[in-house]
Amino acid sequence: MSAALLVRALRDPATVVGLDAAGWNSLIAMARAERLIGTLAFRLEGQAVPDAVRPILTDAKADAAREARQAIWEADRARAALAPIGLPVILLKGTAYAAAGLAARQGRFIGDLDILVPRDRIDAAADALIAAGWEWVKEDPYDDAYYRQWMHELPPMIHTERDRMIDVHHTVLPLTARQTPDAAAMMADAVLITDGLYMLCAEDRVCHAVAHLLADGDLQGGLRNLWDIHCLLADIDPQALEARAARHGILPHVRQAQRLAAAIYGAGARLTLWDRLVRARLLARNGWGQETRKALVFAFFVRSHWLRMPPLMLARHLFTKWRKGHRPQ
Template sequence: MGRDKVSAVQTFVDLLAGRREAAALAPREWDGVIGVARSEAMLATLAHKLDGADLPPTVAALFADQRAAAAVAQRQALWEAEMAHRALAPLGIEFVLLKGAAYAAAGMACAAGRQIGDLDILVLAADIRRAENALLNAGWEWVKSDPYDDFYYREHMHELPPMIHKSRDRMIDVHHTILPRTHRITPDALALVSDAVASADGFAVLNPADMACHCAAHMLADGDLQGGLRNLWDFHLMTRDFSATDPGFWQQLDARARLHGLQDAVQRAARLARDLYGAALPAGWSGHDPADRWFRQRLLARDDWGRVTQPLLEQAFYIRSHWLRMPPAMLAQHLWTKWRRR
């Protein structure tokens, strides 16, 4: 694609933000947009956003497929939540749904077409052993057999090693907090669980401010921005809708972000949502940080074949994610162990 043209990933973001009309795209521009959307696992999200838009027939047909498939996948994901409930409820273990399954259970706008991978649940740290046993008894089993990985998860992570259900072949991640134990930031996990709210489907989900905090933490404090456009889209839609129903939402978000030590992540997420998706931010949120530029570049580093275009930047964010996740000496030891096992 020539330099004078708008890149496919920019077109994709513009379509989501409503800055560009689908009807204005040249037929061949769709390849790049669809390629980027697929590589960001957001094709069904785009399909929902453009439902009813003026589209070429082949694009409209593909989008209809994607919406139907996402509806089935979402139903299957909520069924997994129900299965976890049936395994844990008899022991009195309560859990909070996180991420995709939570958005679907709460019927949120960002759930439309959203891909849901593993089932992510949050339990009190005090319940984690009992939850593990209950799930093992109900048909889940370990995925990782490597003793170092197992040790690493149990000692340092914010979740149990992943488990998979032996007959349904679905993964579950059982969290006791939302960032690794060794992370520089320690959110208040007890507050997350005790202040959770009931969703329309009856499952517990994080309260609005905590949900936005977790979304920002997951995107900016924990990972290497893989899937960042999707997480940012979640953040954008949830903050837009929460603040529309509750004028005090942004203040609550600020207060909860401080409680969890996540002000930086939450504020950066808000600015990025403004920059990429055109989010309207209240006074006091709409600042500027020169470093945002690198995040925007990382989020938009895709060519029209869906490939990462800036491998060095990607690598830098990967290293950053590890740097945030653990103290330097521990990082060195971890990398050494991992390298020797290659």
């Protein structure tokens, strides 16, 4: 069994009809593991589900709604903190979808607050947030230096009272990554949501989601990210997206994401061999919600670091993390 059961239910909710108890257990376990249980709950509205399943789906929708409210409140608090220094808040990822009422918001769980600010204002932004009650999470000098020198964001911060984290980005991929999206253009073309809160334009929202999925990470939780992309693509001008992706240097990744989204959540697409490997990684989960294909998962973990930095830097970084006791999960 693989996460194909979950993606079938998201693509065509009617396929859940006839699932036995073991099938429902597997579907729910996979959805929880991929943080898609809230999305699944919305997709299954109107479907006949067992009595034992209904409260699970109801709770998932309530949890997602609560997280959306919390995320929007945190965005407003960040806006209040940064307004005195003249910095607008450009929201990224789930909080942007929730604040703007986009289709991708439905049932989506939201973790940290992600915002984008100009790199030359990054220290001023950090000072303003600290004054408003946030503090640094990372206490390790190596990790702190690593974030500041090589990453696309500051070390994570957490609010001392609300226990909510914020990631302050100055671009969308690490500075050592092979692709270098035009963060200045993203900020210049950001669109107003309301009251000092902005989000990336439609094409850049897709480009950012694609960069996060295919040009940076190890594909952990990738089914949720691909669902975001699937939803975001529904209202996009294909030609405008092609032009924007080319400007950001990620056109091959955007085209691959379009194929994968169509193959997994849409009407189908012809996949390359590399696409099939990515799909296999995305679907590597069993009926208990546990990751399978450990060798493939580890290969994508190594690839994620390979994408982020040159070989010698990668070797030094991995050795340092290994000495500190870090092991891939």
